[in-house]
Amino acid sequence: MxxxxxxxxxxxxxxxxxxxxxxxxxxxxxQVAPPGLDPVTNVISKDILIIPETGLTARLYRPNSVAKTPQKLPLLLYYHGGAFCISSTSDPFYHNSLNNLVAEANLVAVSVNYRLAPEHPLPAAYEDSWDALRWVASHATEDREDHESWLKNNVDFDRVLLGGDSAGANITHFLALRLHASDSVPTEYFKVSGLVMVNPYFWGKEPIGVEITDTTRREMVNKWWDFVCPSEKGNDDPLINPFVEEAPALERLGCSRVLVTVAERDILMERGKLYYKKLLNSGWKGRAELYETKGEDHVFHIFNPNSDKAKSLIKRLASFINEQ
Incomplete structure (x- = not known):
């Protein structure tokens, strides 16, 4: 424009x-928040370089107390939001949110710092996210000289989940589809049991629900995707609309359970609910759950983490992560 x-x-x-x-x-x-020990949650974090050639990095989190025990914890591979064009793993909002979730769920988290558009047009974010998943999975089977001790020593690789909010939730969907089709991840040793999809960023050319009347916000979301992924398919590109004919079938998701969370005032809410309904009717053999927060907008728990509703959402995410 x-x-x-x-x-x-x-x-x-x-x-x-x-x-x-x-x-x-x-x-x-x-803005940037440094890694380290968070005195409020007693969660410790550090930044690591995953792939020097592309500059792919991640921020790792674990409860500080786990250093004193041989305890094996669930692993959450987390992908931040930001419409594929802003934010990072060191964003204070995300850093604080991950500290809260790791403390509540008692897990190890790998927050992936994928490259952003427009400097790195899509599908760079998807490829970085897949590379990070493969790098983490390699710790389940390989004796690596450069192994990351927090992963090798503290993770139960039978209890791995993919999680993200907004654009990050979109990424988890496509990673789970790719897991189903790929033989490059040793799934017999590295088992992705579930997806945690917070306010997922999906869209489409034809408006549905509140999108029909909320033309101002709909136009804003239209511009986001046109910017990060200009193509003749526009908002019906399979990367943003997983329900078009050429999109991979939902029944191919490479996990056994999915939690989709939506917020009542979020312009993306209708798409999250549609994803949940389509998944239930897709022939996929797993278990899907929908969790709705009334009276709140997109990723409210990240921007207002001390509210009662934010704390309730974090508890629900932690509960889902720790289900067997």
Whole structure:
């Protein structure tokens, strides 16, 4: 969109703007929280480099108390949101949210710092996310000289889940589909039992539900996808609309249980509910659950973590993660 400003080329509200010289100015998700011991939750974290060639990194979390025991914990591979174009694993909102979830669920988490558009157009985020999954899975079978001790010593690789919010939840869907079709992940040793999909970012050309009347927010979401994935398919690209004919069948999800959470005031709510309904009727043999929070908007628990509803959502996520 031409803003009329000779210095400006594209604006993608409320996330970023791209100037005519190609430089990107992000308007959100740019703050940085350092890793380390969080005194409130007693969760410790550290940053690691996964793939030097692409610069792929992750932030690892575990309860600090686990260092004193040989206890094996569930593993959550987590993918942050941000419409594929903002935020990071060091975003203070995500860092605090992961500290809270790791403490509540008593698990090890790997928060993946995938590359962002527009500097790295899609499917870079999906490929980075898959590479991170494969790297983690390699710790279940290989004696690596460069193994990550928190994974090798503290993770029960029979209890692995993929989780994410918004764009990150979208990513988990496609990773689970790829798990079904891939022979490059040793699933006999590395078992992804479930998906935790918080306010998933799916969309489509034809509006449904509240999208029909909320034209202002619908137009905003339209611009997000057009920006990160310009194509002739637009908002019916299978990456953003998993229900179009050419999209992979939902019954191929490579896990046995899925939790989809939605928020009543979220413009993406209808898509999350549709995903849940389609999954139930797809022929997939697993168990799906839907959890709705009334009176709240998109990823409210990240921006207002101390509210009662945010704490209830974190408890529900932790409960699902620890189900056998």
């Amino acid at each position: 031409d803003s009329g400003n000779p210095e400006m080329s594209i604006e993608v509200p409320p996330y970023l703007r791209v100037r005519k010289d190609g430089s990107v100015e992000r308007l959100a998700g740019t």
